[in-house]
Amino acid sequence: MLFVIWSTTAFVLEVPSGAWADTYSRRKLLVLGALISGLGYAAWIALPSFAGFALGFVLWGTASALISGTFEAFVYDELAARGSTAKYAGLLGRARSAALVANLAATALAAPLFDLGGYTLAGIVSILSCLIQAAVALTFPEAPPVEPAQAEEDEPQPTSTRAALTGYWSMLRAGVTEALTSRGVRRAVALVALLGGFLAFDEYFPLLARDAGASTTLVPLLIAGTVAAQAIGGALAGPAYKLPAATFAVGLGATAALIAWGALSGTAWGFAPIAIGYGVMQLVIVVAEARLQDSITGPARATVTSVSGFFAEVFAVAVYAGFALGSLWFSMSILVAALTIPVVLTAIVVPFSLPAAKNSASAEVTDT
Numbered sequence: 001m002l003f004v005i006w007s008t009t010a011f012v013l014e015v016p017s018g019a020w021a022d023t024y025s026r027r028k029l030l031v032l033g034a035l036i037s038g039l040g041y042a043a044w045i046a047l048p049s050f051a052g053f054a055l056g057f058v059l060w061g062t063a064s065a066l067i068s069g070t071f072e073a074f075v076y077d078e079l080a081a082r083g084s085t086a087k088y089a090g091l092l093g094r095a096r097s098a099a100l101v102a103n104l105a106a107t108a109l110a111a112p113l114f115d116l117g118g119y120t121l122a123g124i125v126s127i128l129s130c131l132i133q134a135a136v137a138l139t140f141p142e143a144p145p146v147e148p149a150q151a152e153e154d155e156p157q158p159t160s161t162r163a164a165l166t167g168y169w170s171m172l173r174a175g176v177t178e179a180l181t182s183r184g185v186r187r188a189v190a191l192v193a194l195l196g197g198f199l200a201f202d203e204y205f206p207l208l209a210r211d212a213g214a215s216t217t218l219v220p221l222l223i224a225g226t227v228a229a230q231a232i233g234g235a236l237a238g239p240a241y242k243l244p245a246a247t248f249a250v251g252l253g254a255t256a257a258l259i260a261w262g263a264l265s266g267t268a269w270g271f272a273p274i275a276i277g278y279g280v281m282q283l284v285i286v287v288a289e290a291r292l293q294d295s296i297t298g299p300a301r302a303t304v305t306s307v308s309g310f311f312a313e314v315f316a317v318a319v320y321a322g323f324a325l326g327s328l329w330f331s332m333s334i335l336v337a338a339l340t341i342p343v344v345l346t347a348i349v350v351p352f353s354l355p356a357a358k359n360s361a362s363a364e365v366t367d368t
Contacts, residue, residue: 009061018069018306019172026074030137033066038130045123069306076293081143089290090238097231104227175303187353188292189308194346195285197315211332214268222271229279237286242357248284252347255281256340263336294358
């Protein structure tokens with residue numbers, strides 16, 4: 001039930017918050033998102049009940065929606081203002097890797113913190129981490145905002161609140177229109193959404209490890225291996241950014257083979273190929289995200305990115321539902337291996353849906 005509350009909140013706010021990020025200070029929204037996350041933890045501490053946890057998940061979903069799309073658009077446009085968009089893939093990859101390492105460290109610290117002060121201490125430390133996140137976001141530079149979507153010439157010019165609402169709806173419409181009607185952008189949005197949905201794999205790795213006979217102490221180490229591989233893959237996205245699309249298609253196909261092999265091996269050693277495959281997939285994801293940003297030409301960058309994030313969440317929920325239904329008849333190893341089938345199908349379309357690297361000879365995106 002709590003998962004449904006969180007997911008519903010994120011779904012409802014994902015795209016609308018993207019349009020907000022295209023009409024308001026993205027830096028301030030990143031700060032706000034961090035503070036709302038902290039309030040979510042505070043709700044869990046102050047109200048240790050279902051209502052408190054539900055409120056916390058609503059706040060978490062809100063914060064997630066605010067940051068999703070906003071961060072990517074903020075970084076890209078800041079680099080664009082400095083003529084340095086070529087650095088985006090590497091910077092995004094390092095940021096993703098740092099986040100993975102931080103999450104891994106937080107997971108490792110959770111048990112000692114709980115032993116020292118229970119849920120209250122763990123919650124307080126989590127709140128402090130959100131405050132640090134907000135403080136870091138405050139230090140970011142911010143270039144002047146992009147020009148808003150133009151209103152029709154015969155439309156009267158609104159003022160104050162009406163002006164803000166008009167600008168918001170114009171930006172929302174511009175972003176959704178570009179995401180759905182520009183052929184190059186539409187393909188990139190769909191590809192990034194599919195790839196992002198495949199990250200649902202890791203929700204089932206602990207269960208797969210237990211089915212493979214891993215001990216309680218070994219399971220977190222196996223999961224840590226997949227996270228470490230993801231971090232390495234993300235860090236390599238910058239150097240790999242300009243490789244041809246066919247290379248990433250082969251890499252994604254290899255990912256499917258490695259994960260299926262590891263899942264069906266029936267042993268803890270199977271997590272070695274799984275980790276390698278997951279690392280390669282993270283590299284492909286970051287490169288695809290970077291090329292999506294390169295393909296966006298309109299003013300509603302955060303909105304377009306949020307449309308992709310929305311469909312990624314939809315696909316992930318479909319994966320969860322498929323696993324829940326499939327678990328009635330199949331083992332976890334079979335289910336994980338089965339999920340590699342859509343990975344293979346996605347690999348097949350990568351050469352046709354991944355935009356060319358910026359500044360390459362074929363970088364022009366067709367918008368018809």
